[in-house]
Amino acid sequence: MSQRPISSTTDGRINLEQQRKRAKELLPRLKSQDPTSTLSQAQWHVAKQLGFSSWPKLKAHVDAIDFAARHPGFEASDEARTTHWRCGNDIAHSLQLAGFKGQFQMLTDPLCMGPVRDLPNTAFRALRSAFISQAFALDEVQVARRMDDEYDQLAALADADHCVLWCEADAYDQLFLIRTLAGLERLPKKLELIEVDRIPGVERFIGIGQLAPDVLAWLWPQRRLIDEEAVLVAKQAWSAYCDNSPTRWAELAHSSQASLPFLAPALLRQLQELPGVQDGLSLTERLSLAYIAESGPVPFGRVFAELMIKREPLPFLGDMMFHALLRPLIDAEQPLLSETEVHLEWPRRMLTLTALGQAVLAGQAYWLDHASHERWVGGSCLQPGQAHWALGHDNRPVWRS
Structure with a gap:
């Protein structure tokens, strides 16, 4: 049976009672096509259209999020000394609401735009500051001060006790990720990554910033340690992205990396910002x-x-x-x-x-x-x-x- 999705959410929270009601509303339509249809089948259709293989899996997902929301101390024993890193401030308030107690740091440099070259730190920051102030009509002195502060904090990441990088699968986030890892001279004591390309129940997932605080809490146990292989891949990808020839970058975009599984699709999408050979358009x-x-x-x-x-x-x-x-x-x-x-x-x-x-x-x-x-x-x-x-x-x- 083909039909448009029954429901979609934007922040990742799913109201189970609402979905039960929708299943009951769907049942008469199913019965008009097959008189033997049952409520269980209607629930299966609802679950399927929200991205789940069964109604029990939909219910288990909702229960897991509810649990995370009711237990703000869910593995949070070391959170006071944790630093949460993000390529923007879109989740800073939601992390606080969800019960996270660590510090929040961000890198706001939009590395998916403007010149990105492999330069010494001072020259790189000057290049990026000049571009950002020009592109967004911002005061260059203030932009340079912010860039210095953010990149200084990023440079100190290797000495931190515990850092968590929050990333999604798009080019903005993945470039932030490889820039962060490529700048490491050594792995910190504990560097973890939360990476997500979709959220069950969200028909059009755009970014972590759209998610409710309890969904961020649900994501927390899914973090994983960054290893040496991921850092090596990031260094290769960052060097290729900064090169004046995109050929090495393209090779990475057309391959897969187990340690950074979302990197290749993001690099491929960013490669498509080059002018098309037929029309010159990104x-x-x-x-x-x-x-x-x-x-x-x-x-x-x-x-x-x-x-x-x-x-x-x-x-x-x-x-x-x-x-x-x-x-x-x-x-x-x-x-x-x-x-x-x-x-x-x-x-x-x-x-x-x-x-x-x-x-x-x-x-x-x-x-x-x-x-x-x-x-x-x-x-x-x-x-x-x-x-x-x-x-x-x-x-x-x-x-x-």
Whole structure:
């Protein structure tokens, strides 16, 4: 029987009574197709559509989360000296609500954007600070101060008693993960990783930040130790990502690593930010133009929502990051997008394709032949009108001269 999902949650919490009610509501529909259908079969359909193989497994999952919520001391004997690391502050408050008592640290550097080169610490921080302040119109001195503080804290990780890295499977998080591990001269006393690419009951999992505090508590016992093999893989991946040629990075993206199982898909998705060999667009740009072509004029913010909710295969962008990525398509001397209602905040401004935008989207023109802005993907620099790395139809990099 084919039908749309009965229910979905956004924060990972599942109300069992609500699912029982839905199963009862579904039963008459099942009986209309097969008079022998039972409530147990309806419950099985509900469980299946929430990502479980059976109703008992759905119930066991709900019970496990409820238990974690009722027992905030669940293995927390060493939490006062634990440091929780995250690539943003989206779970800081939820960790406190869930009963975590350790410190919280974050690295906010969006390594999936802008130049990322293998440079000495001071030069690397200066490079990233300059990019962040320019891309997001922030005070460069304040950005540099924040970068110094965050990277200083990260450099001290090797001497910490107990650190836990909270990561999801997208490029933003996986680049944070390999940057963190690649910078280690030695493993800390106890370095653990919580890594997740989906949550039962969440139809469209975008990130850990959307999860309820009790679901974070449920994730806690699933952490695992980081070993030397994971650090070695991270060092190789970070070096490849920083290289001015994406060939080694592509090899890792097309392989699998048991010690860091989510790394290859994230690297592959980030590789797709290279310009496509046919149109010169990154995947983010192509998905955005395609939606605007279908629905335009359309508010800027709705384009972002459409990608996050439906079209983006591995969501990795925040709203301000998305805005910064699309600005060159609007601000170029020969733009692909026209922006109106500019007196409004950017999410409410209307976007439409220009004639050049339509031609590029159709593969009849090549974006980097018309672009005005330099763009970086990892260590690969893309300069308008110059030879550069692009991505072929097999998701392998090719040199386009």
